Amino acid sequence: MLDYKLIEALAMVVREGGFEKAAKTLLITQSAISQRVRNLEDQLGLPLIIRANPPRATAVGSALVAHYTKVTQLERDLESALDLTTATEFLALPIGVNEDSLSLWFMNAITPLVKDRNFTLHITVDDQDETLKLLKAGQVLGCISSIKEPLQGCSSILLGKVVYHCLASDEFMDRWFQGGVTAESVRAAPVVLFTPRDMSHNLFIERVLGLPPTPYPHHFIPSIIGFEAAIKNGLGYGLLPHIQSGRLLSSGDTVEVVPGKTLDIDLYWHHWDLKAGPIRELTGEIVTFARDVLPQK
Structure with missing residues (x-):
């Protein structure tokens, strides 16, 4: 069985864009982050990180990061359902958005929910044809994309055009x-x-x-x-x-x-196909708001 601390280290390197930033996020040393990633690669016998600037996950690495992101979200949903979280805890929501949407309507769509539920936003901006790659790599929980077809294990909802x-x-x-x-x-x-x-x-x-x-x-x-x-x-x-x-x-x-x-x-909202938790609330807010401001077919 794989050690989730090792997978967590890999996910943080990819998400934060570097070993040093990942170490600061996890409050451990940079050498410890490097060792965890190396140990995971040794266990699997495969390279998981392309050591560029910024580091990029290989195909296998991306699959592990996606798995980690989904499992982490399921754990948080369970904690919320069992009322194990405190009122002062913040939950990070990594989201991929194109620049036009972010600048013109997206922030207005999600602000009420974010303020009400103590969420923090980790937004990655990319072209609307490219954001789906972030979801596939497990770097975000949801994204806005011009591509209609959903990824396996995800859902796609038309927002408008x-x-x-x-x-x-x-x-x-x-x-x-x-x-x-x-x-x-x-x-x-x-x-x-x-x-x-x-x-x-x-x-x-x-x-x-x-x-x-x-x-x-x-x-x-x-x-x-x-x-x-x-x-x-x-x-x-x-x-x-x-x-x-x-x-x-x-x-x-x-x-x-x-x-x-x-x-x-056309713009679509893609998200992990989870039946409850923050992603469902986020989806409701985005879809409702977008359909009010974007022309429909």
């Missing part, structure tokens, strides 16, 4: 799209992207414009405020969700690059 408008300043339009939005102008005009993994603009080109995939100059600006400022200031054109784009259009700061055409992306 995000309607992205492609915006640019008048100055930018005059410089880059004076002759219209064509394959040539799309290849030439600089785009504002959130991160290198942001694939939304590629989808816009293919689905909305009906053009083949093409390289284009681009800025990486991983900030909602900075992203918006880059578009308003004419550095590039890009996609903004309806909650944000409506304000920019009504103020006259931007115009639609292709009026009336939008990129619609």
